[in-house]
Amino acid sequence: MVSKRLIREAGHRRKFLVIIDDTPECERAAAYAARRVQATSGGLVLLFVIEPGDFQHWLGVEQIMREEAMTTAKAALDTHAVKIRENLGLEPELVVREGKPADEIHKLIEEDQDIAILVLAAGNAKEGPGPLVSSIAGKSAAFPIPVTVVPHNLSDEEIESLA
Numbered sequence: 683m684v685s686k687r688l689i690r691e692a693g694h695r696r697k698f699l700v701i702i703d704d705t706p707e708c709e710r711a712a713a714y715a716a717r718r719v720q721a722t723s724g725g726l727v728l729l730f731v732i733e734p735g736d737f738q739h740w741l742g743v744e745q746i747m748r749e750e751a752m753t754t755a756k757a758a759l760d761t762h763a764v765k766i767r768e769n770l771g772l773e774p775e776l777v778v779r780e781g782k783p784a785d786e787i788h789k790l791i792e793e794d795q796d797i798a799i800l801v802l803a804a805g806n807a808k809e810g811p812g813p814l815v816s817s818i819a820g821k822s823a824a825f826p827i828p829v830t831v832v833p834h835n836l837s838d839e840e841i842e843s844l845a
Contacts, residue, residue, distance in 0.1 A: 697725035705801035707834040715801040717845030724773040730755040803832040
């Protein structure tokens with residue numbers, strides 16, 4: 683069960699959550715969410731999840747791999763944040779987590795009761811719309827807030843008119 687959202691209470695505002703990863707479509711999700719934030723005076727949270735897995739080596743190697751993953755995550759978040767700042771004058775919150783993406787998304791939604799909408803973008807690969815969008819279609823990763831899925835092929839102009 684999801685805890686109560688606080689967006690209607692004084693001092694709170696609705697936040698849009700976007701998952702940043704190495705897929706090209708995540709840029710479309712960030713662009714759409716940023717435009718929605720601008721139109722609604724909301725907030726924007728960009729989340730990068732470092733997936734566990736290959737860190738189970740010798741202690742020194744594990745630490746180096748974690749640091750490299752953190753550097754990659756921060757660089758990806760910064761790239762998107764710079765575009766959003768320059769194009770729209772918005773200051774997004776940047777969050778890095780380590781774990782399974784669906785688990786970390788759920789945890790962040792529980793922790794930040796102002797997050798009210800998850801924005802994802804569907805890819806155009808033959809394999810399907812992408813792992814996060816696919817997990818939402820399955821029963822195991824249903825999210826406790828509304829999810830907006832942005833088509834990968836929307837232009838900036840189309841995103842602006844829809845947001």
